[in-house]
Amino acid sequence: MNLLSGLFNSSLGKKFLMALTGVALVMFVVVHMVGNLQFFLGREVLNHYAHVLKSNPEILWPSRIGLLSCVIIHITMAIWLTIENRTKRLTGYAVQDAGAASLASRTMIYSGTIIGAFIVYHLLHYTVLLQSINLTGRDFSVFRDVHGQPDVYRMMIIGFSNSAVSGFYLLGVGLLCFHLSHGIWAMLQTLGLVNETYRTTIERASVIGAGLLFIGYASIPVTILTGLVK
Amino acid sequence: MNVTLKVWRQEGPETPGKFVRYAAQNLSPNMSFLEMLDTVNETITKSGEEPIAFDHDCREGICGMCSCIINGEPHGPEKKVATCQTYLRSFKDGETITIEPFRAKAFPLIKDLIVNRSAFDRIIQAGGFVSTSAGSAPDGNAIPVPKQHTDAAMDAAACIGCGACVAACKNASAMLFVSAKVSHLNLLPQGQTEKERRVLGMVEQMDQEGFGACTVTGSCEAVCPKGISLNFIAKMNRDYFGALLRGSPKATVESV
Numbered sequence: 001m002n003l004l005s006g007l008f009n010s011s012l013g014k015k016f017l018m019a020l021t022g023v024a025l026v027m028f029v030v031v032h033m034v035g036n037l038q039f040f041l042g043r044e045v046l047n048h049y050a051h052v053l054k055s056n057p058e059i060l061w062p063s064r065i066g067l068l069s070c071v072i073i074h075i076t077m078a079i080w081l082t083i084e085n086r087t088k089r090l091t092g093y094a095v096q097d098a099g100a101a102s103l104a105s106r107t108m109i110y111s112g113t114i115i116g117a118f119i120v121y122h123l124l125h126y127t128v129l130l131q132s133i134n135l136t137g138r139d140f141s142v143f144r145d146v147h148g149q150p151d152v153y154r155m156m157i158i159g160f161s162n163s164a165v166s167g168f169y170l171l172g173v174g175l176l177c178f179h180l181s182h183g184i185w186a187m188l189q190t191l192g193l194v195n196e197t198y199r200t201t202i203e204r205a206s207v208i209g210a211g212l213l214f215i216g217y218a219s220i221p222v223t224i225l226t227g228l229v230k
Numbered sequence: 231m232n233v234t235l236k237v238w239r240q241e242g243p244e245t246p247g248k249f250v251r252y253a254a255q256n257l258s259p260n261m262s263f264l265e266m267l268d269t270v271n272e273t274i275t276k277s278g279e280e281p282i283a284f285d286h287d288c289r290e291g292i293c294g295m296c297s298c299i300i301n302g303e304p305h306g307p308e309k310k311v312a313t314c315q316t317y318l319r320s321f322k323d324g325e326t327i328t329i330e331p332f333r334a335k336a337f338p339l340i341k342d343l344i345v346n347r348s349a350f351d352r353i354i355q356a357g358g359f360v361s362t363s364a365g366s367a368p369d370g371n372a373i374p375v376p377k378q379h380t381d382a383a384m385d386a387a388a389c390i391g392c393g394a395c396v397a398a399c400k401n402a403s404a405m406l407f408v409s410a411k412v413s414h415l416n417l418l419p420q421g422q423t424e425k426e427r428r429v430l431g432m433v434e435q436m437d438q439e440g441f442g443a444c445t446v447t448g449s450c451e452a453v454c455p456k457g458i459s460l461n462f463i464a465k466m467n468r469d470y471f472g473a474l475l476r477g478s479p480k481a482t483v484e485s486v
């Protein structure tokens with residue numbers, strides 16, 4: 001059987017595409033968090049990092065296109081599989097026992113959909129710098145630091161000082177981490193990387209990893225909202 | 231002890247079904263679940279009505295015929311046992327017990343609690359065998375097999391094909407069954423020559439039969455009367471993608 005037809009025409013193939021794109025997305029989510037955490041090292045460091053990222057369009061754009069393709073493939077396969085899966089039991093049970101299935105594993109499509117909406121908002125907010133949706137009435141695109149570079153540090157502080165915006169951000173990253181608490185281990189299982197020896201470690205690492213990601217992401221808006229950094 | 235049964239009754243595939251209540255009285259807690267159904271059926275038959283149709287054969291947990299969803303769980307409340315090895319002592323006196331058939335598009339209902347599980351047989355026919363004559367039992371150690379492989383193959387071979395995994399899965403996925411059957415042969419030397427055709431063929435048949443995909447919820451493993459592990463699904467995924475990458479021919483029954 002041919003690889004491409006096998007990937008798109010079988011249930012395992014669709015799962016495999018979802019897991020492979022999941023790997024890329026998880027790696028991005030980790031790197032993005034580490035990048036963001038430079039907020040705590042101050043304006044100079046964070047703005048320099050942002051400047052480095054944006055000053056190489058020949059790296060920036062391929063990365064953006066690659067990531068976007070991953071998101072699109074992941075979502076397409078997720079919706080395709082979910083629709084197919086829903087047709088596999090025509091009559092439901094009168095008494096339903098969720099049994100061993102965790103809440104996260106049963107709600108992947110819902111957490112995923114809200115993450116999708118959050119990704120769109122987040123890009124318009126801090127990448128496209130659409131003024132009307134940042135709810136602060138300020139234009140982030142004119143913020144400049146002493147070197148004349150975009151002042152990302154100031155943008156974060158002003159952006160997150162709005163509690164509705166921070167609230168949606170916390171919901172978004174919260175659901176992302178909830179998605180990943182099951183997603184990371186499911187992904188490794190789909191890729192066939194789980195075995196008896198590592199199973200328990202992988203399941204726990206998935207939950208702990210997702211928890212650490214949440215702490216990392218949430219720390220920034222929480223610090224700003226509580227006024228610890230001004 | 232006394233219990234009330236709420237049983238799914240359905241004349242045939244085309245007729246609508248409904249739950250019917252039966253009082254089951256003066257039961258011994260050490261009766262098996264199926265013996266209890268026998269007793270209830272005797273009463274029903276004496277009253278001139280049609281007894282409850284349910285699947286069973288060995289009644290010792292090895293054939294995989296018995297099924298039923300008991301209070302929302304395939305094979306009832308106890309872990310790692312089939313319905314036939316479930317005893318009334320696992321229930322409370324006076325309890326109402328809901329009994330439903332396994333529900334899955336790929337397991338069409340025949341009557342009452344009986345569903346047609348032939349889809350599993352067709353998956354086996356798509357690769358769950360070795361084509362060479364296995365002959366008589368080989369001399370000990372004539373074919374070297376690592377101990378961990380024989381152990382794992384034995385664990386996989388414990389699958390009795392009852393379909394509880396499908397019944398429990400929110401997607402009605404047969405991945406646990408198929409992975410056990412694939413792994414059982416793919417782990418052993420005799421299964422190697424057809425390893426890739428086997429996994430491709432059985433997965434294709436599984437999809438065609440109308441089973442869902444795996445979301446790794448683990449509900450199948452939790453209800454499996456033989457404790458088949460999700461690790462076999464990971465192994466099957468490995469075998470499947472290895473076969474896809476190498477472009478192996480698929481195993482339809484004709485091409486074997």
Ligand code: HEM
Nearest residue numbers: 019022025026078108109112113116183186187190444445
């Ligand atoms: C934007 C919308 C998203 C949707 C609709 C979505 C949906 C899903 C669904 C439904 C599953 C379960 C797969 C199944 O049922 O078999 C899943 C798995 C997964 N998702 Fe997402 N997701 C989204 C975004 C993301 C993002 C942004 C990430 C990464 C950071 C991610 C990472 C994963 C991973 C790693 C898996 C496990 C793959 C596997 O089961 O093999 N998802 N996703």
Ligand code: FES
Nearest residue numbers: 289293294296314
């Ligand atoms: S009747 Fe054979 S396993 Fe239950």
